[in-house]
Amino acid sequence: MLSSVRRGKITMLELLFILMLLFSGPTLSKLSRTKGKHWKGGSRLRQEDFPPRIVEHPSDVIVSKGEPTTLNCKAEGRPTPTIEWYKDGERVETDKDDPRSHRMLLPSGSLFFLRIVHGRRSKPDEGSYVCVARNYLGEAVSRNASLEVACE
Incomplete structure (x- = not known):
């Protein structure tokens, strides 16, 4: 092949080989989209991933014993971050951990209390809460x- 290139001539077979190399990769017109992020053929055509950031922070709340309430939290990130809640530094158990729990993690990331639990000796819902959003970037x-329980 080098000898024919040096002479300035390319055989039909060599030309065919070069064209096959140039056009053998996947082309966008021949590919079909799958699940919005990948293209068949192995090429990735998607926006950049980015670490989570909180776009809606929870607010202080005072609620009566036995009443429902919600602590809001919303985060952005790519891939979509997972949300966990912590009360006074300890992870909060929700219905995903225990189906009998009175706390539910909503799809938005907010923490919903079916009812506020508060007793004379035990105050399991009263405290300081934070939400933590995570993905593989951070x-x-x-x-x-x-969250404070109002005096009766």
């Missing part, structure tokens, strides 16, 4: 929000 922590 984590973001919300501001603290206090």
